[in-house]
Amino acid sequence: MSTFSNAGGSAEVPMHEPLTGTLIFERGAAESRCVEAPPLDVPAVSLDAVLGGRARSVPPALPHVTEVDIARHYEHLASANFGVDSGFYPLGSCTMKYNPKIDEQACRLPGFARIHPYQPEETVQGALELMWGLQEALAEVAGLPVVTLQPAAGAHGELTALLTIRAYHTANGDPRAKVLVPDSAHGTNPATVAMCGYQVVQIPSDERGGVDLEALRAALDTDVAALMLTNPNTVGLFDENILAITEAVHAVGALAYCDGANLNAIMGKSRPGDMGFDAMHINLHKTFATPHGGGGPGAGPVAVTEPLASYLPGPLVARDGEMFTLSTPEHSIGRVRSFLGNFGVLVRAYTYIRAVGGEGLREISEQAVLSANYLKALLEDAWPVAYDRTCMHEFVMSGGPLRKATGVRTLDVAKRLLDYGIHPPTVYFPLIVEEALMVEPTETEGKATLDRFAAVLRLIAEEAQADPDLLHGAPYTTPVRRLDEAAAVKNADLAWRPEDVEA
């Protein structure tokens, strides 16, 4: 803000106070207040008497602050954060696209924000119609006819789908024990398999980055319940053998599950249902532009084929003439959460789909794929791509050669990008690529942003050659620099306590 020189201040009076590090507990004063309870307009009660001797004896040590303290505190914290609105965020597999502002307005409308899940259905027809419309739209995009909006996140969707598949096999008198997962899969896949009581069988990738078809066929038998596959996959490639893969899976009576993390590449171009998948989850916080929120909430609706539909968790929204109603499928696995789903997130996704329409979704995927291929073309002579093929909406580069040549690791490159005001790509994933950098530009970035990113990465490669220590020490310009993560575990400090202050 200031146009004056930065070189003033003293040890006692620094020109800038650190933005972070001072806790909200350390702000304000004992008498500071912000929101107070209204005066009691009914007769007071003796708390200990009415609560049966359970009244709190020692108050919790919460902050004592004024509203202005809070406003400043969180403004400072926000300024130490990087979001999509701050700059380029090419975080592979996470689809960090722009989050339209009208979505935020929509979910705050009182008719959506202040309705209760146990209201009579006739008093929430607008909300139910919205949910029904979203179910229909997601079914069309997925090519799978029935959708549940219940799952709260992608991993929750995986769990929901796998439990649905388990129930289907069990109902057919054919319980099975194993689930196949490629070695390139997200960690949530094997973790979900284990949570569902199945055994994980890992399938290797072939030299073109797809599923090793021979290894898959060898692993398939009548004890396999499902294959969990991300397609386009985690190295950013569409598996050319997808039809052969799903056919082989079905041939042994197993089902094919699509991890929909990469749906942003194929909307309106190809549908998982048409590829032979029986179920998939959809990350609304990736493909459908709902914000990531610093870690959540997201939403992970699941779409399935008709034979699986009667096992889905309830309730689903059905249309009955002009009325929208809630119902639970006949053989439902039961609830996977409380209430009706992450409705606030569903409102945002619905708003987005209605904003862009069907043609808009196709255009989004086309641009996402074009932008990724463009970026790959700009970079591939300086940064080797793991699989040199036309990619989908993302691609994976290897920092292995750079590390061998200079000792500079992918982690160092990531940290150096921060100095250039760019959020790093996903690093060290997928596990099958050495020193991986996974780049997903998304369709909401202009050409100039992509050009600059490529120029910066080329420059960093040069810096690595010239002065590896510069990169080992990065970042230099961020609110804090590299943090001691080992100390964070060994001297675990996971909560502020008033005792710490007194001590």
Add this chain to the structure above:
Amino acid sequence: MYPKELKYDREHEWVRMDGDVATIGISDFAQDQLGEVVYVDLPSVGDVVSTGESFGEVESVKSVSELFSPVSGEIVEVNSELDDAPELVNNDSYGDGWMIKVKVDNLSEVDALMDADSYEAYLAEEA
């Protein structure tokens, strides 16, 4: 780097024999691969371990590695120092960074392990 008096297995554990008791830790190569060790999960005295089976885990900030026993037998001592100072695994992997002591059932198992030269050759081959 790889003391001559020790025996090694392919999972990068080392063994030091004293009578029929084997002291077990991880090699310098293993600790270097892990990076800064922040936690070691060890079994209890009295537990029985078998060759090739997991007896615990060693963690750095971003990785977990299982520890595999090179021998079978009963655990007679565990290095409780590692609870508070897991970095001993990095700083003194063949000394204070030891992990468990096992009363070995079958001493011929120890003979079958690699000596330092074979282990170094094995590492070269793996690289």
Add this chain to the structure above:
Amino acid sequence: MRFIPVTCEEQAEMLARVGARSVDELFSDIPEDARLARPLTLPEPMSEIALAAHLESLAGRDLDGSRVVSFLGAGIYDHYVPAIVDAVVSKPAFFTAYTPYQPEVSQGTLQAVYEFQSMICQLTGMEVSNASMYDGAAAFTEAALMAARVTKRDKVVVSGAVHPEWRETLATYVESGTLEVVEVPAAGGVTDVSAVGEALDERTAAVLVSSPTFYGTLEDLASLGALAHDAGALFVVATDPLLLGVLEPPAAYGADIVVGEGQALGNAVSFGGPGLGLFACRKAHIRQMPGRVAGKTTDVDGRTGFVLTFSTREQHIRREKATSNICSNHALNALAAGVYLAAVGAEGLAGIGEACVAKAHYLEAALVGTGHFERVFDAPFAREFALRYGGDVAAMQRHMLERGFLAGVDLGRFAADDAGFVLFAVTERHTREVLDRFVEEVSAL
């Protein structure tokens, strides 16, 4: 609307650089039979103005809390949300950020999470809190699974007075046989303590109860906790954080894991989601705790900073051996809860809790006084209570809706045994005038 900034001319340049003649060429890896040969059958795109009108018209068809007096609760509550809360969670730097995996540019999220964890520890009395989970049901379910890992046992005893949707969620998660769930029916609106004693054995990993219960009643946590510990099981308590300004914290009764639905702390009702799963436990058990957690540390220059820590428990590192498959937390809801708790402070929270309790007791006595409702449970309650209605509940609720009231939750929809019971939730937003008007309408039934 359109959110693509690339121009047609730039698209052509990009295609030329890629060496493709058309965008379709980039999709040639997709087998012919897997391609969609027609446009998606979806509604046409809308302008922002038309879209805003469409959304307002949809939302306008819902009877929202600003247009009705609602006594609905049962796990999700329409408390007042201070203006400062939305001002903070609306900051793009918070809501458009990803999970803070690059801590150097995520200190805002990380410090806010650390502060949230600290506040949850203060409220519950526990040593460690995670960075939040999906909702109360998820936290409750994860607590049962964690107890099994900690104790290396394979059975849990669950109170029938816990929210039915939470119990159902747990049952769904363990359907594959990973954990046996024994449900002890409620008696008199609270857990049947002697039945819990009978259900405990050397396989029991945990006793899971909720206080307040689904019926709004308060449990005898001291007795239940002692029973659990005598059997070598963990004691898991689901709490209502909004009431922890006036209720003793679960830690005072020996809770080993505390879970809860945190929506009431600064989050909208929002048709029941997103919620905020609270999860707190003992430090000794942290390596079995599910979910993310932030910790304090220093950077290379000695500055205080925060990181996600104990990550080796999680799926992205431990894969099938992870403590849970959970990846997301509900960071934005946790942020709202942190701002809420900072705004109200201990005094405000106690005052709001006291208002809820006093108004709930005022309404309960008045409803019983009308002669149309009768008391069914003796146990004390806080801000929510169940009464038996003398007539047809559905008809009464329809009648009251016509008069502008959502007259509680019909408990018959959850369990046949509870037919005729109506659950009323009261918050600090209900004025005496509104309560009196409701009672007047009830009297006229």
